Amino acid sequence: MTDIPEAALRARQMYEEGATTREIVAQTKLSTWAVYYWVAGGPKTMGVRALPALPKRRMVIRRKILKEDRVALVNRMMKAAERQVCDIEMRLAGMQQEAGDRERDARTLAVLAKTMQSLTALDALHEKGAPKPKAPKNESIPRSIDELRRSVAQKLEAIIARRDSGSDCQS
Structure with a gap:
């Protein structure tokens, strides 16, 4: 014993x-x-x-995320999104894209727009005294694939129109 x-x-x-x-x-x-x-x-x-084993607890590692860390991350993501948009604008300026490439760029722009919207909402949520955000309305979600295609085509036309009038990106 x-x-x-x-x-x-x-x-x-x-x-x-x-x-x-x-x-x-x-x-x-x-x-x-x-x-x-x-x-x-x-x-x-x-x-x-010598003794029966006790059930192990799961390990919890807590790390307080500082406001400065969050702000720095949001800023880095914003800069990355801006670079993506500029790259897409440059490709559109060349006007030598195939349909598949244009669709990929349109999807990328849609994802970037959603990401920017989420980042902005997150940033507003963390502001002191900021009101709680309301649930988003689903009015902007296309009801069919045809509606989505029309929406993407309109966005591409707007980008091309902006390109023709000048771009904010540096070459």
Whole structure:
């Protein structure tokens, strides 16, 4: 029979009660390794652990996301979206795209527009004192594939018209 230290029994009890590993280590003076060793059942004698293993809890790593981190991420995503739009405008300026390429660019623009909308809404949500956003209306979602095609064609025509009048992108 294996002698089980009082600290190990206390560590197991605290673990079962939901104490954090840090709290258990501080109160029992066991190492983190020793806490988990005793949670697993301790030493084996003839292939059998001294104590029944306790069910392991899932590890939760919490990291506070700072406002500066969020703002920096939003800014990087905005810049990336701007570069994508400029690339598409440059390709449209060449007017040598095939239909498949134009459709891919139109889908990319639609995704970028949705992303920008989401980023803007997220940014507004995190502003101090900002009202909670209302549920979006589904009026902008096309009801059929033909409506989607018309919408994409109109957006492409607007981009081409902008290209003809000058572009905000640098070459």
